[in-house]
Amino acid sequence: MLPTPLPPLRVLVVDDQRSTRQLLAAQLRAAGHTVLESDSGPDGLLQFGRHKPDLVLLDVEMPGEDGYWAARQMRAAEAGDWTPIIFLSSRDQDQDLWQGIESGGDDYLVRPVSTTVLHAKLRAMQRLRRMQSRLLELSDELRASNEQLSRLSQEDALTGLMNRRAFDARLQHEIASARRDLQPLTLVLCDVDHFKGYNDSLGHVEGDSCLQHVAQLLRQTCRRPRDCAARYGGEEFALILPGTPRSGAMTFARAVLRTFALSARPHPNSAAAAHVTLSGGITTCVPDAGTTVEGLLQRADDALYNAKSRGRNRFFSFEMQMDTLEQRHSSWGGLDKI
Numbered sequence: 321m322l323p324t325p326l327p328p329l330r331v332l333v334v335d336d337q338r339s340t341r342q343l344l345a346a347q348l349r350a351a352g353h354t355v356l357e358s359d360s361g362p363d364g365l366l367q368f369g370r371h372k373p374d375l376v377l378l379d380v381e382m383p384g385e386d387g388y389w390a391a392r393q394m395r396a397a398e399a400g401d402w403t404p405i406i407f408l409s410s411r412d413q414d415q416d417l418w419q420g421i422e423s424g425g426d427d428y429l430v431r432p433v434s435t436t437v438l439h440a441k442l443r444a445m446q447r448l449r450r451m452q453s454r455l456l457e458l459s460d461e462l463r464a465s466n467e468q469l470s471r472l473s474q475e476d477a478l479t480g481l482m483n484r485r486a487f488d489a490r491l492q493h494e495i496a497s498a499r500r501d502l503q504p505l506t507l508v509l510c511d512v513d514h515f516k517g518y519n520d521s522l523g524h525v526e527g528d529s530c531l532q533h534v535a536q537l538l539r540q541t542c543r544r545p546r547d548c549a550a551r552y553g554g555e556e557f558a559l560i561l562p563g564t565p566r567s568g569a570m571t572f573a574r575a576v577l578r579t580f581a582l583s584a585r586p587h588p589n590s591a592a593a594a595h596v597t598l599s600g601g602i603t604t605c606v607p608d609a610g611t612t613v614e615g616l617l618q619r620a621d622d623a624l625y626n627a628k629s630r631g632r633n634r635f636f637s638f639e640m641q642m643d644t645l646e647q648r649h650s651s652w653g654g655l656d657k658i
């Protein structure tokens with residue numbers, strides 16, 4: 321059976337003997353390959369870097385820098401990559417072959433080399449090179465899949481927001497960073513009001529679309545680069561606002577209420593309003609050694625419960641309540657309705 325033809329290679333032939341170099345080049349060209357010729361180690365190295373050949377045929381004995389030197393330089397110049405290098409030499413001692421392989425060669429042929437042997441060696445090297453490129457492709461695909469997997473494992477499939485697991489990790493990180501910088505940190509837990517009624521009236525598909533809409537509005541409201549929004553559970557959302565004091569948290573909450581009012585997505589089954597609304601629990605602190613993810617979430621959840629029980633479509637904060645009690649008649653006005 322005839323061997324399947326190889327795709328043509330770009331072969332660099334480095335040999336100081338003009339006649340042998342040209343003979344070899346002619347053999348290779350006759351087989352359809354492209355040939356680059358060089359007459360010394362240093363020039364071979366230059367051409368290697370410039371033309372990036374698929375394979376190098378390297379004479380061992382050359383005046384000045386020999387083939388071993390050239391092979392070592394080529395290997396060093398292509399760190400992380402691999403171009404097959406075959407030595408050609410009239411020296412036939414085991415020690416010569418050993419030295420060739422040690423200096424970075426992949427094979428060692430003793431002259432004179434028959435055309436058949438030369439082509440067989442080229443085929444073998446080409447096969448290895450193909451396998452190498454396939455391995456590189458596979459490792460690229462693997463890297464891309466891992467990146468995608470890691471992204472998906474942090475993302476909520478319905479809304480594209482961060483999921484609860486990623487959010488908890490982020491909160492942990494932001495607590496540590498706010499504590500180190502003595503900066504205020506605000507955590508907000510939100511819940512869509514009467515969402516069961518929404519689903520019951522319009523169905524789950526419309527319910528899902530409503531959650532996507534809510535996510536989009538919250539994403540819009542998170543203006544600062546380090547603000548982050550997550551879907552925390554079914555119809556529950558969570559936000560971290562780093563570097564945000566109580567006053568900033570209140571401004572943020574007002575903006576959320578306004579955004580939902582302006583968006584005015586109809587809610588046919590809500591006692592809170594004619595449109596889809598949120599209730600929210602806010603907690604703000606400058607974290608210290610006793611601040612934990614669980615503690616902050618519990619405090620925000622308690623505040624959310626308060627907002628719900630006070631009539632929904634509002635935000636509540638224990639810290640603001642304390643402030644407001646102290647300044648009952650100040651510009652903050654109502655206790656919990658922002």
Ligand SMILES: Nc1nc2c(ncn2[C@@H]2O[C@H](COP(=O)(O)OP(=O)(O)OP(=O)(O)O)[C@@H](O)[C@H]2O)c(=O)[nH]1
Pocket residue numbers: 478511512513514515516517519523524525526527528531553554555628632
């Ligand atoms: N369509 C849809 N519904 C969901 C999803 N996750 C949770 N829900 C629904 O959200 C509803 C939440 O209902 P409840 O916990 O009673 O709360 P609620 O009706 O919003 O009432 P309040 O929170 O007290 O205002 C349930 O009917 C859940 O089935 C989801 O991914 N898609």
